[in-house]
Amino acid sequence: MQAQTKQAKARKTGELALLLRLMSPYKALIAGLVVTLMCDITGMLVIPTQLSALLNTAITTRDMAEVARHGITMLVAALVGSGGNVISYRLAARLAANVGRDLRCEVYSKSLELSGYEFGQLGAGSMITRTLSDANVVQQTIIMSFVMISPVPVTCVIATIMAFGIDPVMGWLLLAVIALTLGAMAFAVWKSAPVFTVLQGFIDRMNTRLRESITGVRVIRAFGKEPHERQKLDQTFEDYAGRAIRVNLVFATVDSLTFFFMNAVESAIFWVGAGRVGAHAMQIGSISALVEYAMLIMFFMMMAQFCVLQIPRAWACLSRANEVLDIDPAIKDPAAGTAAATTGRADGKKPAPPAAPDADEVARFDHVSFRFEDADEDTLRNLDFVLRRGQTTAIIGNTGSGKSTIAKLLLRFHDVTSGGVRVGGADVRDQTQDALRAQVAYVPQAAWLFSGTIAQNLRHGRANATDEELWHALDVAQADFVRGLPDGLGSRVAQGGSNFSGGQRQRLAIARALVRRADLYVFDDSFSALDFRTDAALRRALAPELAHAATLVIAQRVSTIRDADQIVVLSEGRVVGLGTHDELMRACPTYKEIADSQARGGEQNDD
Numbered sequence: 146m147q148a149q150t151k152q153a154k155a156r157k158t159g160e161l162a163l164l165l166r167l168m169s170p171y172k173a174l175i176a177g178l179v180v181t182l183m184c185d186i187t188g189m190l191v192i193p194t195q196l197s198a199l200l201n202t203a204i205t206t207r208d209m210a211e212v213a214r215h216g217i218t219m220l221v222a223a224l225v226g227s228g229g230n231v232i233s234y235r236l237a238a239r240l241a242a243n244v245g246r247d248l249r250c251e252v253y254s255k256s257l258e259l260s261g262y263e264f265g266q267l268g269a270g271s272m273i274t275r276t277l278s279d280a281n282v283v284q285q286t287i288i289m290s291f292v293m294i295s296p297v298p299v300t301c302v303i304a305t306i307m308a309f310g311i312d313p314v315m316g317w318l319l320l321a322v323i324a325l326t327l328g329a330m331a332f333a334v335w336k337s338a339p340v341f342t343v344l345q346g347f348i349d350r351m352n353t354r355l356r357e358s359i360t361g362v363r364v365i366r367a368f369g370k371e372p373h374e375r376q377k378l379d380q381t382f383e384d385y386a387g388r389a390i391r392v393n394l395v396f397a398t399v400d401s402l403t404f405f406f407m408n409a410v411e412s413a414i415f416w417v418g419a420g421r422v423g424a425h426a427m428q429i430g431s432i433s434a435l436v437e438y439a440m441l442i443m444f445f446m447m448m449a450q451f452c453v454l455q456i457p458r459a460w461a462c463l464s465r466a467n468e469v470l471d472i473d474p475a476i477k478d479p480a481a482g483t484a485a486a487t488t489g490r491a492d493g494k495k496p497a498p499p500a501a502p503d504a505d506e507v508a509r510f511d512h513v514s515f516r517f518e519d520a521d522e523d524t525l526r527n528l529d530f531v532l533r534r535g536q537t538t539a540i541i542g543n544t545g546s547g548k549s550t551i552a553k554l555l556l557r558f559h560d561v562t563s564g565g566v567r568v569g570g571a572d573v574r575d576q577t578q579d580a581l582r583a584q585v586a587y588v589p590q591a592a593w594l595f596s597g598t599i600a601q602n603l604r605h606g607r608a609n610a611t612d613e614e615l616w617h618a619l620d621v622a623q624a625d626f627v628r629g630l631p632d633g634l635g636s637r638v639a640q641g642g643s644n645f646s647g648g649q650r651q652r653l654a655i656a657r658a659l660v661r662r663a664d665l666y667v668f669d670d671s672f673s674a675l676d677f678r679t680d681a682a683l684r685r686a687l688a689p690e691l692a693h694a695a696t697l698v699i700a701q702r703v704s705t706i707r708d709a710d711q712i713v714v715l716s717e718g719r720v721v722g723l724g725t726h727d728e729l730m731r732a733c734p735t736y737k738e739i740a741d742s743q744a745r746g747g748e749q750n751d752d
């Protein structure tokens with residue numbers, strides 16, 4: 146697994162390659178954008194030339210037909226230019242929105258493929274920034290690059306050629322203006338670009354910290370830690386503000402210098418131009434064209450400098466997206482069409498031989514050991530037991546002994562380090578994750594519900610379940626409180642199910658699992674928030690309901706599992722007892738100790 150992560154790190158896609166790949170489906174849009182931009186620029190540059198020709202004609206020959214011709218050409222140029230401008234902005238916005246959407250979808254889809262360890266390495270806060278804010282920066286930069294940066298070189302070249310055509314001295318003057326403006330722009334970019342790139346990292350940190358504070362707000366209040374948390378957040382916000390102010394100071398300085406420079410350039414053109422007109426080197430009307438060219442160039446360069454500054458930031462965002470997209474997930478489906486024959490496993494090993502015929506076997510732990518990527522020792526050691534159809538297998542053990550990890554191995558949220566987990570007769574690594582998980586109904590330890598309605602949540606189990614099936618699942622799960630809600634199945638569920646109590650959430654999560662038709666039902670500590678009476682009623686209702694399937698119940702209370710067909714007793718990741726309640730009470734000291742301590746607490750009597 147570690148080798149794979151290293152391999153994934155070594156395989157790095159370039160930012161440019163990612164950008165080109167994202168833009169490649171939109172070639173027609175890009176072609177339309179280039180054409181409309183050219184119309185925009187041409188229109189803009191034709192107007193000053195025609196204006197100067199109009200003035201020169203009016204002053205010298207006073208040929209009204211010629212004046213009218215220049216006027217009409219200016220009108221056409223204005224229409225073509227502004228039409229091109231409007232359409233190019235629309236096309237650029239559409240292109241950027243499409244690319245941004247595709248990038249967000251790719252990063253989000255990838256995040257769903259990552260194992261818990263891989264996701265944890267990035268962190269939820271950072272994943273949100275990468276999916277939303279980073280993609281937004283890329284989107285904005287694409288728009289600006291097309292409509293603000295790309296006209297700059299074209300405008301500079303054409304305007305300079307036209308200026309040289311009017312008078313070589315004025316051409317050199319315009320070239321000097323371009324060089325000086327470029328210098329100022331390069332200085333602003335050089336000063337601000339690194340800070341800009343760092344700012345994106347700050348957004349990441351603010352997001353992570355804010356998310357932690359908002360999620361843990363009740364704990365913060367309960368422990369009276371508001372001032373401490375506020376101080377931590379204020380520090381993060383202040384750091385961000387300090388850097389943002391530095392960037393904006395550079396911008397403000399360059400902006401005011403550029404405005405000063407614009408006026409200075411205008412004066413210089415009038416001053417030098419007057420001399421050239423006096424020397425009969427050019428006509429007086431041409432001065433207006435030259436002033437217009439210089440203003441256009443400086444305006445575009447000023448706008449472009451904001452966009453150029455965004456480029457390193459967008460590059461950093463693309464790089465952060467690549468970090469996610471380049472991960473080669475440790476858990477992946479076997480190669481298409483070869484699941485049964487060749488290996489698609491992350492470890493590159495051949496699939497295990499077919500399971501020994503056992504009509505009742507639904508799942509099997511075959512000498513399974515497991516170690517987390519960042520752990521020094523195995524969490525589970527040499528587990529070997531079978532989950533059979535029509536039987537309930539229970540797992541009990543101290544906290545941290547590895548019970549939930551067993552459930553996660555069945556769903557292939559992690560891959561075993563040695564041995565094999567088989568579900569439906571095949572190793573979980575030799576089935577697609579969809580096919581594997583379709584056989585399993587899982588109630589996680591933290592009963593998470595999604596915002597929406599109760600019916601929508603239950604239909605996560607099976608999309609086409611009827612209302613009758615949903616009510617039946619709720620009845621079996623002892624979630625009769627839903628019948629008392631005014632909106633019944635249509636009752637609103639807040640994010641995470643926070644508008645229900647812990648026990649109500651657990652029962653809704655159990656009902657969701659029951660709606661799914663599965664061969665294996667896994668209940669990870671799913672009865673812990675229920676009172677003893679409800680716990681017992683639920684187990685009685687579940688028994689006939691799950692007779693067709695294998696059931697795995699992970700529990701802390703002996704009373705919950707004493708009727709199980711087999712009980713696996715776990716201690717520090719090892720099986721230290723396997724049998725029925727009575728057998729274990731006689732032969733397994735660890736189990737007896739757990740049962741006795743709970744009996745002393747009076748829990749067993751309540752059942």
Ligand SMILES: Nc1ncnc2c1ncn2[C@@H]1O[C@H](COP(=O)(O)OP(=O)(O)OP(=O)(O)O)[C@@H](O)[C@H]1O
Binds near residue numbers: 262520524542547590
């Ligand atoms: N993602 C992880 N990375 C590293 N270690 C982990 C991870 N998840 C769990 N562990 C460790 O693995 C061990 C077993 O965890 P597990 O959640 O399976 O225990 P458990 O028996 O279900 O505990 P509990 O009864 O408290 O729910 C614990 O020591 C835990 O610290």
